[in-house]
Amino acid sequence: MEQALVLVMLTSKYPTGLPDMVKDIPGVTDANFIYGPYDLYAMVKTETKEELRDIVTKIREMDGVRSTLTCHVMPS
Numbered sequence: 672m673e674q675a676l677v678l679v680m681l682t683s684k685y686p687t688g689l690p691d692m693v694k695d696i697p698g699v700t701d702a703n704f705i706y707g708p709y710d711l712y713a714m715v716k717t718e719t720k721e722e723l724r725d726i727v728t729k730i731r732e733m734d735g736v737r738s739t740l741t742c743h744v745m746p747s
Contacts, residue, residue: 673723674744678709685735698726
């Protein structure tokens with residue numbers, strides 16, 4: 672099981688409802704706007720690293736996304 676927090680920096684022209692669009696991606700468990708150096712977060716859970724990579728790629732290709740930072744969650 673792979674789990675990651677994906678932090679997203681947006682451009683000034685991003686689509687309305689972007690968190691909901693991110694949540695619609697299979698494997699994304701939560702997404703919402705945040706305040707700080709990043710504008711949006713997405714929690715992702717997948718079975719493999721390849722699936723995680725594919726989801727992050729989908730997020731990066733969305734309109735209004737400038738950059739992402741993927742933080743892998745370590746099992747406790």
